[in-house]
Amino acid sequence: MTGIRQSLPSGTKIEMAMEKNRSSENNDPETHKTRIGLNITQSLLKGYGSYVHLASVKIAELDTVATEFELSEFTQSLVAETEIAYWQYVLAKQKIKIFKQSLAIAKQQRNEIEQQISIGILPENEAAAARAEVALREQALINVSSIMETARLNLLKLIGSDPECHFDIVINPISQPDITAQPITDIKDRLKLAEKLRPDLNEARLRLKQNRLEIIITRNGILPKLDLFINFGRTGYADSFSDSFKNIDNSTYDFTAGFEFRHFLGNRESNSKHNAAKLKRQQAINAISNLKKIVHFDIRQAINELEHARKQISATRMTLMYQKQTAKAEKARFNVGATTALMVSQAYRDLLAARNSEIEAIINYRIAMIKLYIAEGSLLERRGLKLLRNGRKISSPIPGT
Numbered sequence: 001m002t003g004i005r006q007s008l009p010s011g012t013k014i015e016m017a018m019e020k021n022r023s024s025e026n027n028d029p030e031t032h033k034t035r036i037g038l039n040i041t042q043s044l045l046k047g048y049g050s051y052v053h054l055a056s057v058k059i060a061e062l063d064t065v066a067t068e069f070e071l072s073e074f075t076q077s078l079v080a081e082t083e084i085a086y087w088q089y090v091l092a093k094q095k096i097k098i099f100k101q102s103l104a105i106a107k108q109q110r111n112e113i114e115q116q117i118s119i120g121i122l123p124e125n126e127a128a129a130a131r132a133e134v135a136l137r138e139q140a141l142i143n144v145s146s147i148m149e150t151a152r153l154n155l156l157k158l159i160g161s162d163p164e165c166h167f168d169i170v171i172n173p174i175s176q177p178d179i180t181a182q183p184i185t186d187i188k189d190r191l192k193l194a195e196k197l198r199p200d201l202n203e204a205r206l207r208l209k210q211n212r213l214e215i216i217i218t219r220n221g222i223l224p225k226l227d228l229f230i231n232f233g234r235t236g237y238a239d240s241f242s243d244s245f246k247n248i249d250n251s252t253y254d255f256t257a258g259f260e261f262r263h264f265l266g267n268r269e270s271n272s273k274h275n276a277a278k279l280k281r282q283q284a285i286n287a288i289s290n291l292k293k294i295v296h297f298d299i300r301q302a303i304n305e306l307e308h309a310r311k312q313i314s315a316t317r318m319t320l321m322y323q324k325q326t327a328k329a330e331k332a333r334f335n336v337g338a339t340t341a342l343m344v345s346q347a348y349r350d351l352l353a354a355r356n357s358e359i360e361a362i363i364n365y366r367i368a369m370i371k372l373y374i375a376e377g378s379l380l381e382r383r384g385l386k387l388l389r390n391g392r393k394i395s396s397p398i399p400g401t
Contacts, residue, residue: 003015004016010042011042012040012041013041015038015041016038016039017037019033019034019035020032020033021033021035034235034236037232037233037254039230041230042227043227045226062210063210065206066207069199069202070199072199073199075380076374076377076380078158079379080371082155082158082159084367086173087366088367089154089155089173090175090363091151091177092147092152093148093173094177095144095147095148095356096144096145098355099137099140100141102348106133106345106348107134109130109344109345110127114130122341129341130341132345133345133348133349137352156171177362177366181365182310187299187300190376191295194296194298194299194376194377194378195292198291199377201291207284208281208287208288211277212281214281224263225262227260228259229257229260230257231254232253234252235252235254295375301375302372302374305372306369306372309367312357312364313365316357316360316361319357320354320357320358323351324351324354326347327344331347
Protein backbone atom coordinates (compact mmCIF):
# COMPACT_ATOMS: atom_id res chain seq x y z
CA MET A 1 0.00 0.00 0.00
CA THR A 2 1.22 3.45 -0.85
CA GLY A 3 -0.34 6.82 -0.18
CA ILE A 4 -0.12 10.27 1.30
CA ARG A 5 -1.49 11.53 4.59
CA GLN A 6 -2.11 15.04 5.86
CA SER A 7 -3.03 16.01 9.42
CA LEU A 8 -4.71 19.39 9.91
CA PRO A 9 -4.59 21.55 13.07
CA SER A 10 -8.37 21.12 13.41
CA GLY A 11 -7.92 17.42 14.23
CA THR A 12 -8.76 16.27 10.72
CA LYS A 13 -6.75 13.53 9.02
CA ILE A 14 -6.93 13.09 5.26
CA GLU A 15 -5.41 10.07 3.59
CA MET A 16 -5.22 9.10 -0.06
CA ALA A 17 -4.04 5.51 -0.50
CA MET A 18 -3.66 2.89 -3.19
CA GLU A 19 -3.85 -0.81 -2.24
CA LYS A 20 -2.83 -3.81 -4.36
CA ASN A 21 -3.86 -7.38 -3.55
CA ARG A 22 -3.82 -10.65 -5.40
CA SER A 23 -5.65 -13.87 -4.68
CA SER A 24 -5.85 -17.37 -6.09
CA GLU A 25 -8.34 -20.10 -5.15
CA ASN A 26 -8.03 -23.75 -6.18
CA ASN A 27 -7.21 -23.88 -9.87
CA ASP A 28 -8.74 -20.50 -10.69
CA PRO A 29 -6.54 -17.92 -12.39
CA GLU A 30 -4.80 -15.40 -10.14
CA THR A 31 -6.90 -12.26 -9.54
CA HIS A 32 -5.39 -8.83 -8.96
CA LYS A 33 -7.29 -6.11 -7.11
CA THR A 34 -6.35 -2.43 -7.04
CA ARG A 35 -8.19 0.05 -4.85
CA ILE A 36 -7.76 3.82 -4.63
CA GLY A 37 -9.44 5.35 -1.62
CA LEU A 38 -9.92 8.62 0.21
CA ASN A 39 -10.19 8.37 4.00
CA ILE A 40 -11.22 11.33 6.16
CA THR A 41 -11.19 11.17 9.96
CA GLN A 42 -12.34 14.02 12.20
CA SER A 43 -11.66 13.99 15.94
CA LEU A 44 -14.70 15.08 17.93
CA LEU A 45 -13.37 14.84 21.49
CA LYS A 46 -9.75 13.89 22.07
CA GLY A 47 -7.57 15.66 19.53
CA TYR A 48 -10.26 18.11 18.43
CA GLY A 49 -9.37 21.71 17.63
CA SER A 50 -6.30 23.60 16.51
CA TYR A 51 -5.54 24.83 20.04
CA VAL A 52 -4.61 21.26 21.04
CA HIS A 53 -2.34 20.54 18.09
CA LEU A 54 -0.63 23.95 18.09
CA ALA A 55 -0.15 24.11 21.87
CA SER A 56 3.26 22.40 21.76
CA VAL A 57 4.42 24.79 19.04
CA LYS A 58 3.27 27.78 21.07
CA ILE A 59 5.03 26.42 24.17
CA ALA A 60 8.27 26.19 22.16
CA GLU A 61 7.77 29.77 20.92
CA LEU A 62 7.29 30.95 24.49
CA ASP A 63 10.49 29.16 25.50
CA THR A 64 12.29 31.31 22.93
CA VAL A 65 10.75 34.46 24.38
CA ALA A 66 11.76 33.28 27.86
CA THR A 67 15.41 33.17 26.81
CA GLU A 68 15.04 36.74 25.55
CA PHE A 69 13.83 37.88 28.97
CA GLU A 70 16.76 36.07 30.56
CA LEU A 71 19.11 37.79 28.11
CA SER A 72 17.54 41.16 28.90
CA GLU A 73 18.01 40.63 32.63
CA PHE A 74 21.63 39.55 32.16
CA THR A 75 22.36 42.50 29.87
CA GLN A 76 20.86 45.00 32.31
CA SER A 77 22.95 43.52 35.13
CA LEU A 78 26.10 43.74 33.00
CA VAL A 79 25.40 47.36 31.99
CA ALA A 80 24.67 48.29 35.61
CA GLU A 81 27.83 46.58 36.86
CA THR A 82 29.90 48.42 34.23
CA GLU A 83 28.37 51.81 35.05
CA ILE A 84 28.88 51.29 38.78
CA ALA A 85 32.50 50.27 38.17
CA TYR A 86 32.96 53.43 36.11
CA TRP A 87 31.63 55.71 38.85
CA GLN A 88 33.73 53.92 41.45
CA TYR A 89 36.76 54.67 39.29
CA VAL A 90 35.66 58.31 38.99
CA LEU A 91 35.32 58.42 42.79
CA ALA A 92 38.84 57.07 43.23
CA LYS A 93 40.21 59.63 40.73
CA GLN A 94 38.46 62.45 42.58
CA LYS A 95 39.85 61.24 45.89
CA ILE A 96 43.35 61.16 44.41
CA LYS A 97 42.89 64.80 43.46
CA ILE A 98 41.61 65.70 46.93
CA PHE A 99 44.41 63.84 48.73
CA LYS A 100 47.08 65.43 46.54
CA GLN A 101 45.71 68.88 47.31
CA SER A 102 45.55 67.97 50.99
CA LEU A 103 49.13 66.69 50.94
CA ALA A 104 50.30 69.91 49.30
CA ILE A 105 48.57 71.95 52.03
CA ALA A 106 50.07 69.74 54.76
CA LYS A 107 53.55 70.18 53.31
CA GLN A 108 53.08 73.92 53.06
CA GLN A 109 51.92 74.00 56.68
CA ARG A 110 54.92 71.92 57.76
CA ASN A 111 57.37 74.16 55.89
CA GLU A 112 55.88 77.30 57.44
CA ILE A 113 56.11 75.83 60.92
CA GLU A 114 59.70 74.66 60.41
CA GLN A 115 60.62 78.12 59.14
CA GLN A 116 59.06 79.76 62.19
CA ILE A 117 60.89 77.28 64.44
CA SER A 118 64.20 78.09 62.73
CA ILE A 119 63.84 81.81 63.52
CA GLY A 120 62.69 81.16 67.07
CA ILE A 121 59.02 82.12 66.76
CA LEU A 122 57.72 78.63 67.57
CA PRO A 123 59.11 75.93 69.87
CA GLU A 124 60.62 72.76 68.38
CA ASN A 125 57.77 70.52 69.57
CA GLU A 126 55.31 72.22 67.16
CA ALA A 127 57.01 70.51 64.21
CA ALA A 128 56.01 66.99 65.24
CA ALA A 129 52.28 67.47 64.57
CA ALA A 130 52.90 69.08 61.15
CA ARG A 131 55.35 66.36 60.11
CA ALA A 132 52.98 63.62 61.30
CA GLU A 133 50.19 65.18 59.27
CA VAL A 134 52.32 65.07 56.11
CA ALA A 135 53.09 61.41 56.77
CA LEU A 136 49.38 60.65 57.28
CA ARG A 137 48.50 62.38 54.01
CA GLU A 138 51.17 60.40 52.12
CA GLN A 139 49.91 57.17 53.67
CA ALA A 140 46.31 57.99 52.67
CA LEU A 141 47.44 58.86 49.14
CA ILE A 142 49.14 55.48 48.80
CA ASN A 143 45.95 53.73 49.94
CA VAL A 144 43.63 55.60 47.61
CA SER A 145 46.07 55.08 44.71
CA SER A 146 45.78 51.34 45.26
CA ILE A 147 41.99 51.62 45.39
CA MET A 148 42.01 53.56 42.12
CA GLU A 149 44.14 50.91 40.40
CA THR A 150 41.78 48.18 41.57
CA ALA A 151 38.85 50.19 40.21
CA ARG A 152 40.65 50.71 36.89
CA LEU A 153 41.36 47.00 36.48
CA ASN A 154 37.79 46.08 37.38
CA LEU A 155 36.43 48.53 34.82
CA LEU A 156 38.78 47.25 32.10
CA LYS A 157 37.75 43.69 32.90
CA LEU A 158 34.14 44.64 32.17
CA ILE A 159 34.71 46.68 29.00
CA GLY A 160 37.96 45.27 27.57
CA SER A 161 38.10 43.01 24.52
CA ASP A 162 41.81 42.17 24.27
CA PRO A 163 42.68 39.64 26.99
CA GLU A 164 46.44 40.10 26.55
CA CYS A 165 47.24 43.79 26.81
CA HIS A 166 44.12 45.86 27.47
CA PHE A 167 44.85 45.98 31.24
CA ASP A 168 47.63 48.47 30.48
CA ILE A 169 45.18 50.99 29.04
CA VAL A 170 44.99 54.30 30.91
CA ILE A 171 41.42 55.50 31.52
CA ASN A 172 40.73 59.21 31.68
CA PRO A 173 37.07 59.70 32.63
CA ILE A 174 35.56 62.85 31.19
CA SER A 175 32.26 62.72 33.10
CA GLN A 176 31.92 65.13 35.98
CA PRO A 177 30.38 63.58 39.10
CA ASP A 178 28.34 66.70 39.92
CA ILE A 179 24.61 66.17 39.53
CA THR A 180 21.45 68.05 40.39
CA ALA A 181 19.74 65.65 42.78
CA GLN A 182 15.95 65.78 42.64
CA PRO A 183 13.50 64.14 45.05
CA ILE A 184 11.42 61.22 43.77
CA THR A 185 7.76 62.22 43.52
CA ASP A 186 6.42 59.66 41.01
CA ILE A 187 6.59 56.40 42.95
CA LYS A 188 3.28 55.07 41.56
CA ASP A 189 4.41 55.66 37.98
CA ARG A 190 7.68 53.88 38.64
CA LEU A 191 5.83 50.92 40.15
CA LYS A 192 3.66 50.65 37.04
CA LEU A 193 6.73 50.92 34.83
CA ALA A 194 8.45 48.14 36.75
CA GLU A 195 5.40 45.86 36.44
CA LYS A 196 5.57 46.38 32.69
CA LEU A 197 9.32 46.13 32.10
CA ARG A 198 10.84 43.87 34.76
CA PRO A 199 12.23 40.84 32.83
CA ASP A 200 11.73 38.41 35.73
CA LEU A 201 8.08 39.41 36.12
CA ASN A 202 7.48 39.15 32.37
CA GLU A 203 9.09 35.73 32.34
CA ALA A 204 6.82 34.62 35.20
CA ARG A 205 3.77 35.77 33.23
CA LEU A 206 5.09 33.86 30.23
CA ARG A 207 5.50 30.70 32.32
CA LEU A 208 1.88 31.05 33.40
CA LYS A 209 0.86 31.18 29.76
CA GLN A 210 2.89 28.03 29.12
CA ASN A 211 1.13 26.31 32.02
CA ARG A 212 -2.24 27.19 30.50
CA LEU A 213 -1.17 25.54 27.26
CA GLU A 214 0.05 22.48 29.13
CA ILE A 215 -3.37 22.20 30.81
CA ILE A 216 -4.97 22.25 27.35
CA ILE A 217 -2.73 19.34 26.31
CA THR A 218 -3.28 17.30 29.48
CA ARG A 219 -7.03 17.97 29.51
CA ASN A 220 -7.15 16.64 25.96
CA GLY A 221 -5.30 13.53 27.17
CA ILE A 222 -8.07 12.51 29.58
CA LEU A 223 -10.88 12.83 27.02
CA PRO A 224 -12.29 9.71 25.37
CA LYS A 225 -11.53 9.09 21.73
CA LEU A 226 -14.49 9.79 19.45
CA ASP A 227 -13.79 10.05 15.72
CA LEU A 228 -16.05 10.50 12.73
CA PHE A 229 -14.69 8.66 9.70
CA ILE A 230 -15.65 8.69 6.05
CA ASN A 231 -14.05 6.31 3.55
CA PHE A 232 -14.63 6.46 -0.21
CA GLY A 233 -12.93 4.24 -2.77
CA ARG A 234 -12.96 2.68 -6.21
CA THR A 235 -11.68 -0.81 -6.98
CA GLY A 236 -10.55 -2.51 -10.17
CA TYR A 237 -10.13 -6.27 -10.80
CA ALA A 238 -8.10 -8.05 -13.50
CA ASP A 239 -5.71 -10.87 -14.17
CA SER A 240 -2.74 -8.55 -13.86
CA PHE A 241 -1.87 -5.53 -11.74
CA SER A 242 -1.65 -3.14 -14.69
CA ASP A 243 -5.05 -4.22 -15.98
CA SER A 244 -6.64 -3.97 -12.54
CA PHE A 245 -5.39 -0.40 -12.30
CA LYS A 246 -6.88 0.37 -15.74
CA ASN A 247 -10.21 -1.18 -14.76
CA ILE A 248 -10.72 1.16 -11.78
CA ASP A 249 -12.94 3.43 -13.86
CA ASN A 250 -15.21 0.53 -14.83
CA SER A 251 -15.44 -1.23 -11.52
CA THR A 252 -17.09 -0.92 -8.14
CA TYR A 253 -17.38 1.94 -5.69
CA ASP A 254 -17.33 1.61 -1.91
CA PHE A 255 -18.40 4.07 0.76
CA THR A 256 -18.37 3.73 4.52
CA ALA A 257 -19.01 6.20 7.31
CA GLY A 258 -19.39 5.96 11.04
CA PHE A 259 -18.04 6.73 14.48
CA GLU A 260 -15.23 5.17 16.44
CA PHE A 261 -15.26 5.43 20.23
CA ARG A 262 -12.44 4.41 22.60
CA HIS A 263 -11.95 5.13 26.26
CA PHE A 264 -9.49 3.78 28.81
CA LEU A 265 -11.06 3.05 32.17
CA GLY A 266 -9.30 4.88 34.96
CA ASN A 267 -6.68 6.51 32.73
CA ARG A 268 -4.59 7.29 35.81
CA GLU A 269 -1.49 8.42 33.95
CA SER A 270 -3.33 11.10 31.96
CA ASN A 271 -5.24 12.24 35.03
CA SER A 272 -2.00 12.53 36.99
CA LYS A 273 -0.42 14.64 34.26
CA HIS A 274 -3.47 16.90 34.16
CA ASN A 275 -3.49 17.37 37.94
CA ALA A 276 0.25 18.12 37.91
CA ALA A 277 -0.27 20.73 35.18
CA LYS A 278 -3.01 22.41 37.24
CA LEU A 279 -0.73 22.52 40.28
CA LYS A 280 2.05 24.05 38.19
CA ARG A 281 -0.36 26.70 36.95
CA GLN A 282 -1.34 27.59 40.50
CA GLN A 283 2.33 27.80 41.43
CA ALA A 284 2.90 30.16 38.48
CA ILE A 285 0.01 32.36 39.65
CA ASN A 286 1.48 32.49 43.16
CA ALA A 287 4.92 33.24 41.72
CA ILE A 288 3.58 36.28 39.85
CA SER A 289 1.88 37.56 42.99
CA ASN A 290 5.08 37.14 45.01
CA LEU A 291 7.20 38.73 42.29
CA LYS A 292 4.95 41.79 42.23
CA LYS A 293 5.53 42.21 45.96
CA ILE A 294 9.27 41.84 45.41
CA VAL A 295 9.17 44.41 42.59
CA HIS A 296 7.35 46.91 44.82
CA PHE A 297 9.84 46.25 47.62
CA ASP A 298 12.83 46.68 45.26
CA ILE A 299 11.46 49.99 43.93
CA ARG A 300 10.77 51.43 47.36
CA GLN A 301 14.11 50.26 48.72
CA ALA A 302 15.94 51.76 45.73
CA ILE A 303 14.06 55.05 46.19
CA ASN A 304 14.93 55.05 49.89
CA GLU A 305 18.64 54.64 49.05
CA LEU A 306 18.38 57.36 46.43
CA GLU A 307 16.69 59.77 48.86
CA HIS A 308 19.31 58.98 51.48
CA ALA A 309 22.10 59.79 49.03
CA ARG A 310 20.33 62.96 47.87
CA LYS A 311 19.99 64.27 51.44
CA GLN A 312 23.59 63.32 52.16
CA ILE A 313 24.73 65.51 49.27
CA SER A 314 23.08 68.56 50.84
CA ALA A 315 24.33 67.68 54.32
CA THR A 316 27.94 67.04 53.24
CA ARG A 317 28.03 70.29 51.26
CA MET A 318 26.91 72.19 54.33
CA THR A 319 29.50 70.38 56.45
CA LEU A 320 32.20 71.16 53.89
CA MET A 321 31.32 74.84 53.92
CA TYR A 322 31.66 75.04 57.71
CA GLN A 323 34.83 72.94 57.76
CA LYS A 324 36.43 75.34 55.30
CA GLN A 325 35.56 78.21 57.62
CA THR A 326 36.86 76.28 60.63
CA ALA A 327 40.17 75.43 58.97
CA LYS A 328 40.63 79.02 57.80
CA ALA A 329 39.87 80.35 61.29
CA GLU A 330 42.19 77.83 62.97
CA LYS A 331 44.99 78.79 60.59
CA ALA A 332 44.46 82.48 61.38
CA ARG A 333 44.55 81.74 65.11
CA PHE A 334 47.77 79.78 64.68
CA ASN A 335 49.38 82.68 62.84
CA VAL A 336 48.81 84.91 65.87
CA GLY A 337 49.87 82.25 68.35
CA ALA A 338 46.38 81.52 69.70
CA THR A 339 46.41 77.77 68.90
CA THR A 340 48.78 74.91 68.18
CA ALA A 341 49.93 73.15 65.02
CA LEU A 342 48.08 70.04 66.22
CA MET A 343 44.77 71.87 66.23
CA VAL A 344 45.44 73.26 62.77
CA SER A 345 46.27 69.77 61.51
CA GLN A 346 43.04 68.43 63.01
CA ALA A 347 41.03 71.19 61.33
CA TYR A 348 42.51 70.38 57.93
CA ARG A 349 41.99 66.67 58.58
CA ASP A 350 38.31 67.34 59.19
CA LEU A 351 38.21 69.43 56.01
CA LEU A 352 39.68 66.50 54.06
CA ALA A 353 37.06 64.15 55.49
CA ALA A 354 34.30 66.59 54.52
CA ARG A 355 35.55 66.78 50.93
CA ASN A 356 35.66 63.00 50.71
CA SER A 357 32.17 62.71 52.18
CA GLU A 358 30.77 65.12 49.60
CA ILE A 359 32.20 63.30 46.58
CA GLU A 360 31.17 59.95 48.06
CA ALA A 361 27.60 61.19 48.51
CA ILE A 362 27.47 62.35 44.87
CA ILE A 363 28.79 59.04 43.52
CA ASN A 364 26.48 57.09 45.84
CA TYR A 365 23.56 59.06 44.42
CA ARG A 366 24.55 58.13 40.87
CA ILE A 367 24.93 54.46 41.82
CA ALA A 368 21.58 54.52 43.65
CA MET A 369 19.97 55.91 40.49
CA ILE A 370 21.39 53.00 38.47
CA LYS A 371 19.99 50.55 41.03
CA LEU A 372 16.58 52.22 40.76
CA TYR A 373 16.65 51.78 36.97
CA ILE A 374 17.52 48.11 37.49
CA ALA A 375 14.62 47.74 39.92
CA GLU A 376 12.34 49.30 37.28
CA GLY A 377 13.79 47.16 34.48
CA SER A 378 14.26 50.37 32.48
CA LEU A 379 18.07 50.69 32.36
CA LEU A 380 18.49 49.52 28.75
CA GLU A 381 15.71 51.81 27.49
CA ARG A 382 17.13 54.79 29.40
CA ARG A 383 20.57 54.13 27.93
CA GLY A 384 19.20 53.73 24.40
CA LEU A 385 20.28 50.09 24.18
CA LYS A 386 18.26 47.55 22.18
CA LEU A 387 18.35 43.77 22.07
CA LEU A 388 17.90 42.55 18.50
CA ARG A 389 16.70 39.28 17.01
CA ASN A 390 17.15 38.90 13.27
CA GLY A 391 17.79 42.62 13.03
CA ARG A 392 14.59 43.55 14.88
CA LYS A 393 14.18 44.89 18.37
CA ILE A 394 13.13 42.36 20.98
CA SER A 395 10.01 43.82 22.56
CA SER A 396 9.37 43.46 26.28
CA PRO A 397 5.62 42.70 26.30
CA ILE A 398 4.65 39.04 26.16
CA PRO A 399 3.18 37.97 22.81
CA GLY A 400 -0.55 37.47 22.97
CA THR A 401 -1.04 39.47 26.19
